Amino acid sequence: MQTELTPVSLKITQQRINAYAEITGDPNPIHLDAAFAAKTEMRGIIAHGTLSMNLILRAVAETFGPDACDGAEMDIRFVKPVRVDDTVTASGKHDPAETGRYNVQVTNQAGEPVIVGWIRPTRASR
């Protein structure tokens, strides 16, 4: 049993956010339009939640192998927005109270959690 997931990091530039919007077909101006985003409760551009969430799946794949996420269950919460030029890191630790389940978080460069939750990879329990 792995006690920790291999951490994975990514810098979230505006260029990356723009490209992510194009690929996912996501026209939401809160990710793209600084003037619009400034007037919302977010008070500025935020990155797509799944862009950071993807790092959790990458950490699982790097720890357990390429198909460890298929069939995986996860429960997460977006606790803080990711801002332009934040560097986010996904990490995780096995939960001894829940065999095969990992408590996961994505943190920004200040160490603040942006996503928290858990994932149960398919591989981990085999």
Add this chain to the structure above:
Amino acid sequence: MQTELTPVSLKITQQRINAYAEITGDPNPIHLDAAFAAKTEMRGIIAHGTLSMNLILRAVAETFGPDACDGAEMDIRFVKPVRVDDTVTASGKHDPAETGRYNVQVTNQAGEPVIVGWIRPTRASR
């Protein structure tokens, strides 16, 4: 209270998968290398889970507004792989037993669920 989320669809081409891998910095060959993927238990290329999951967040944003996903909690399971050239659609219905929570699913063009779970948008409960 909205009873249904606005459905959102996306065609998952290999070109889109390749671009997604580049943007997310995800080098996992199960998404990119047909020969490698064919030898795994997946028996062929599968799309990134968060590429389809993003449609759930888009459906929420289109229903409740651009920042409705910030602070959102979700619990999902990847029940079936998404294959190259699948068209996937996210939809959701309010759960009368859990105020503010929507049962969500992403289905492929055959109507088969690929992701199932729930999301609690921040906006819905305001």
